[in-house]
Amino acid sequence: MTAVINVVGAAIVDSLDAPGRLLVARRTAPPQFAGMWEFPGGKVEPGETPEAALHRELAEELGIEVQLGPELESGSVAGWVLNKRACMRVWFAEITAGRPVALEDHDELRWVTLVDDEESLALPWIPADLPIVRALLERVSAPA
Incomplete structure (x- = not known):
């Protein structure tokens, strides 16, 4: 049995207190996902915490440092299912x-x-990320 690959992603917003905009990234590879949009991030390395992995990935992929806010809960301890x-x-x-x-x-x-779900949802998202986008939009539009 193959172990599950743990991946981390960032919903980078313009403000943790009052998010109005989301930074999204368009993939170049693999071929089946090239040109599709996703949350920046990547794999958690052995011995690395998910949070540390996310900080490392964002520095490598985007050249930024971030303050992490709350996790966008999936309802599962493992997170959002991307594939098998x-x-x-x-x-x-x-x-x-x-x-x-x-x-x-x-x-x-x-x-x-x-603010306008249509702009975010109109992008060609990697299929596994689309439910996460919908959950994020629901979360930011919900009254505090």
């Missing part, structure tokens, strides 16, 4: 240092509004 072999945990994050640049794995970054 991988699950992803997603945290809200706010940039604290650096300016995001597509350094690895992406060819474009874009800020999309969280």
